[in-house]
Amino acid sequence: MAENYTIPAGTHIGHVHLKVADLQRALDFYCGLLGFELITMYGEQAAFISAGGYHHHIGLNTWYSKDAPPAPVRSAGLFHTAILYPTRKDLATIYKRLTDAQYPLTGASDHGVSEALYLNDPDQNGVELYWDRPREEWPKNADGSIEMYTHHLDLDGLLKELA
Incomplete structure (x- = not known):
């Protein structure tokens, strides 16, 4: 590991990818309420949304979480x-x-x-x-x-x- 490394000042968090239980419900929230744009669907299990036409700021998927309950509040995670x-x-x-x-x-x-x-x-x-x-x-x-x-x-x- 390099010592005294500082990440470049122009670095940004590019996107976040969230596991969701119901893809349409998540799209209704992020696109319908918050106003993000649907950029593309990845089959019926994932969607990529953005502000201003970027390839995606938020990914939403049900790959491991379809119909699952929310993650426990008192657990490690986002x-x-x-x-x-x-x-x-x-x-x-x-x-x-x-x-x-x-x-x-x-x-x-x-x-x-x-x-x-x-x-x-x-x-x-x-x-x-x-x-x-x-x-x-x-x-x-x-x-x-x-x-x-x-x-x-x-x-x-x-x-x-x-x-």
Whole structure:
């Protein structure tokens, strides 16, 4: 293993691939509610979806999980998939869409560097919908490191982005 290696700054998480119990139910959530585009199906057991026509940001499959119960909360595994929105207004738009659909949130937080909405998909996979504040606005500790925290997100204030 190489010592003192730092991953290149331009590296991104390319996609996440989720095991789901019901493919159509997952598509109804990710495409129908959140607005992702269906790019292609892989037979009847997998779908690839994206924002903006990328080959896929999220893969959904039932290869090992068709009709299975959700993974136990108190087990190792993915905590949540985080979906980054370009602007605060975009986050407000999806919040209003979720509210109008009466889709339940599990949380809403201001992290200083970002603002986030939390919910579960139909398979109880955690989903974070968020936007990042500009880097120059990120709070800093006295030593210059980034100060992240979890404060209540003002949801009424978020909706004012749509006014």
